[in-house]
Amino acid sequence: MLPAMKWNALSEENCSLARAMAVVGDRWSLLILRDAFLRVRRFEDFESSLKIARRVLAERLAHLVAEGVLAKLPYQERPVRYEYRLTEKGLALYPALIALVHWGDHYYADENGPPIIHRHRNCGHDFRSVMTCSACGEALDPRDVDIRPGQPRQPASVIPASRSRSRKAATQSRT
Amino acid sequence: MLPAMKWNALSEENCSLARAMAVVGDRWSLLILRDAFLRVRRFEDFESSLKIARRVLAERLAHLVAEGVLAKLPYQERPVRYEYRLTEKGLALYPALIALVHWGDHYYADENGPPIIHRHRNCGHDFRSVMTCSACGEALDPRDVDIRPGQPRQPASVIPASRSRSRKAATQSRT
DNA sequence: CCTCATAAGTCTTATTTCAAGACTAATAAA
DNA sequence: TTTATTAGTCTTGAAATAAGACTTATGAGG
Numbered sequence A, B: 001m002l003p004a005m006k007w008n009a010l011s012e013e014n015c016s017l018a019r020a021m022a023v024v025g026d027r028w029s030l031l032i033l034r035d036a037f038l039r040v041r042r043f044e045d046f047e048s049s050l051k052i053a054r055r056v057l058a059e060r061l062a063h064l065v066a067e068g069v070l071a072k073l074p075y076q077e078r079p080v081r082y083e084y085r086l087t088e089k090g091l092a093l094y095p096a097l098i099a100l101v102h103w104g105d106h107y108y109a110d111e112n113g114p115p116i117i118h119r120h121r122n123c124g125h126d127f128r129s130v131m132t133c134s135a136c137g138e139a140l141d142p143r144d145v146d147i148r149p150g151q152p153r154q155p156a157s158v159i160p161a162s163r164s165r166s167r168k169a170a171t172q173s174r175t
Numbered sequence C: 001c002c003t004c005a006t007a008a009g010t011c012t013t014a015t016t017t018c019a020a021g022a023c024t025a026a027t028a029a030a
Numbered sequence D: 001t002t003t004a005t006t007a008g009t010c011t012t013g014a015a016a017t018a019a020g021a022c023t024t025a026t027g028a029g030g
Helices: A017-023 A029-037 A043-050 A052-064 A094-108 B017-026 B029-037 B043-050 B054-066 B095-107
Strands: A069-075 A080-084 A118-120 A129-133 A145-149 B070-076 B081-087 B116-120 B129-133 B147-151
Touching: A017 A029, A017 A052, A017 A129, A017 B043, A029 A043, A029 A052, A029 A094, A029 A145, A029 B017, A043 A052, A052 A069, A052 A080, A080 B029, A094 A129, A094 B029, A094 B095, A094 B116, A094 B129, B017 B029, B017 B054, B029 B043, B029 B054, B029 B081, B029 B095, B043 B054, B054 B070, B070 B129
Parallel strands: none
Antiparallel strands: A069 A080, A118 B147, A129 B129, A145 B116, B070 B081
């Protein structure tokens, strides 16, 4: 039997990033999903593309299916064979994935330019991804973002605290 | 001596995601960086915030410094003590991080709403992050994106191939 | 001087995860 | 009957992580 990840301590935390990491925070899931976005769907194809241990691949696919990120669907009978496809929830990881890809492009591409180029079919241009504010549409700079707790326990203190580090301010594990 | 990660096989690959994962693809780096974005800067604060093993924290911080994602700067003399601050390269990971956070918010927040709320100081509104096309500004849907190799080896075949799976099409490990 | 406290690690041991690759099951095709 | 496909499962050893005691450098208080 495949042993499940023990790393779900994270999923208990009241932190959206920790919960996301409990799903795709291991060493392979995002690479598997990248392949899925490239239309890779079958076990053998994932394996030869990624050179991942079969055992780990099987476990990771099962986990992503259990989390609803991938769907396991039969593509033939006799013998029944399944393929893995992105669900809406899986597709919703695209911004995170493309942000990492473009970060890698920016800081690690060699003189030949980035290994792959993305084109937006709707407008016909090659593009980079730009993270914007849903309210005003402006590109986001982390220095312009304030955060505060969502479920008000403490009366909504804005976190960009001054230098007074109460040693617990950011300790709440909220993100 | 701290053993370095052995996982740099990835960094050899001609794949921007793999290179990004070689830097922040382990179980802790993104959580450490989240804290850094929340103005956590000192070893003890990272440790108590994340409940990470000190050994792993030390190794991860050293790695992030070596990669230029964090800078290690003295904040006092006698004894010399250092803190860790995001560099530009580290700040550039914000889109990826916030995309994961908002994905977690969307799919895992309970009835109380997301654990933290982001406000864009420039416009004064709470927001979600929206990934847009740098060329036309429209929100990106993965189904509208075509990709092709950047360093033209093969004459630029667009990858959203039809159902003809050549079993090697996406195998090139390019992303 | 002596003891305690702080901050930033380093080290040890046990557990968990991953890598590599042989082996199995179900079925079709030769 | 033998071989080929596809999607796994299993075994073994290596690497990474968890938990927490120990170390170093220094200042503070008595």
